[in-house]
Amino acid sequence: MENNQAVLPNKSESQNYMQWITVALLVYLLICAVGMIGGGFKMAAGGHAKELFAFASNPFAGLVVGIVATALIQSSSTVTSIIVGLVAGGLPVELAVPMVMGANVGTSITNTIVSLGHVRAKEEFQRAFSAATVHDFFNLLSVLIFLPLEMAFGLLEKTGGWLSSLFYGSGDSSIKSFNFVKTATAPVVNTVKSATHSLGDQIGGITLILIGIALIFVAITMVGKLLKKLMVGKAKDIMHTAIGRGPLSGIMSGTLVTVLVQSSSTTTSLMVPLAGSGAFKLREIYPFTLGANIGTCVTAVLAATAVTGNAQAALQIAFIHLVYNILGVVVIYGLPILRNLPVKAAEALGATAAENKFAALGYILGVFFVAPALCLGISSQL
Template identity: 85%
Template sequence: MENNQAALQNKSDIESYTQWAMVAFLVYLLICAVGMIGGGFKLAAGGQAKELFAFASNPFAGLVVGIVATALIQSSSTVTSIIVGLVAGGLPVELAVPMVMGANVGTSITNTIVSLGHVRAKEEFKRAFSAATVHDFFNLLSVAIFLPLEIAFGILEKLGGWMSGLFYGSGDASIKSFNFIKAATAPVVNTFKGMTSSLGDQIGGITLIILGIVLIFISITIVGKLLKKLMVGRAKDIMHTAIGRGPLSGIASGTLVTILVQSSSTTTSLMVPLAGSGAFRLKDIYPFTLGANIGTCVTAVLAATAATGNAEAALQIAFIHLVYNIIGVIVIYGLPMLRDIPVRAAEALGATAAENKFAALAYILAVFFFVPALCLGVSSLI
């Protein structure tokens, strides 16, 4: 009996080690894919990167690109990794900033949809829908505050530039001197470049971009599944341990869980059923969702360290996403006058949706479709 248990344990350990090795390999492929996108975009665009994104030459259009792309792909990590690759290939940073803001909004749709699974039980649906949409309202409020400031003063762009400058500064301490990640991914990136070089710069570059995007999709999808299998049980344990023990504990645990599962959508969706069951209050869950915003930035920062082309700008936009989410938490949650706005809005919407189920559908359509369309209409007038 004991021998059988030992054999099963050994088999389980081997499977676990194999899955972790696969995760490491897929993260490596993800970083390679970002390098491929940057290299391909640089080849295809040449010096005309800005002109290729003329449709997103104003902040509102860029915001829409981030919202819609993330809502469709259901992964802000994927979208921000693609944006990092495009910036490395020549997409101007100022055009990319609203896109990463939009990615924050777009990723909120997942847990909102998850909450619809509680629609048959009125009180349960009220709690679940409120817990899901508090993340939405926080991200929308963050955009409403920081996008105008960014347009007027370029604060995030300057902070991101300063942070990337610390890594790409002069001297022996520069990241250029010890960027082993870039060196490790160069063989794969160069192999794909060689495969597409015979197609010419434009077609070859576009092909390289497509291959990179496909590789990102595959890598993040499989990594997400593996990490859910490996970590979700532990993630739930962290949630139960940390939620309700204060805002700092909630934010820290939300960040940690999101880093572990590499998906803010997964993190925030984990707590929707718990909120619906009444296990946690909305005010307890709120800080946890803020931590998810911070944790989701890790993928893009990691990928940016191996970007080819304008690598400093790629790291800059990754840091901008991180700084944007951290400052958003500090300002909105730190100021009493702003802190409760997402909670009150979510509670009011949850109550309305519980009484009229069509209100939930109207909300989803408005935030993720009608508002982006309105932004495009406004952008056409600018």
């Protein structure tokens, strides 16, 4: 018996090591996949990338693409990684910016759906639905503030361009000279690219894009499952320790937990049952959701470090995503006049949904599907 008990911990440790090695390989696969999308898009579009996206050249259409794609795929990390790959292949950055904003809104649907699991208990559902939708209202308010500013001044595009230029610069002393990640992924990307090239530029390019998207789905899904096994217990401990210690602690821990589990949807969904049970108040949970927005940007920044094609533009859109989420926290949470708007809206909606369950369903359909359709209607008139 003693010998068996001594062996068990070693076996458990061995399994953990293997799981971490698998996570590293999947992250490598993710970076390769983003490189494939960039290469495939460049191959298929040739020099006509801008013309291909002329139909969606206004911000409202880009916003809709981001919202609906993320609501359907249920992963902003997946959508933003795909956007990074497309930008590397020639998708204009100015079109990609509203797509990234839309991805932030679309990812909020996950925790809102999770809150429906509390629908049978009125007070519990009110607390859970409010905790879920505070993330929605924050992201919607961010879009209302920053999309008009972006359309008028290109604030995020310029900031992201400046940050990416710090890494690439204008001379030879740039990230290109020491980008070992790109060098490490080149054999896989080039091998797949060579295999599809025989199909011709357009068909081969489209095939390469589809392979890249499929690999991103596989990599992010499997990484998410593995990290949940490895880290969710620790993530809950961090959350319990940090919530209630103040807003800065909440934001920082929300960022850390999301980096650990690589999913803002997982982070925010972890909080919904805690809010429903009454363990934490909405105002305590609110800063934690803001940190989740920041933490989810890590995937896109990582993916942008090794793309082929227009690598500086890819890093630019990844930085834009990060800056957008940080500025959202600074402006909305930093200004007292804006800080409580998401909380008050979520509390009001939670109370309404508790009295009328159809209001919750109407809200989900309205925000994630009807509103995007209206945006498309507006965009067609521009």
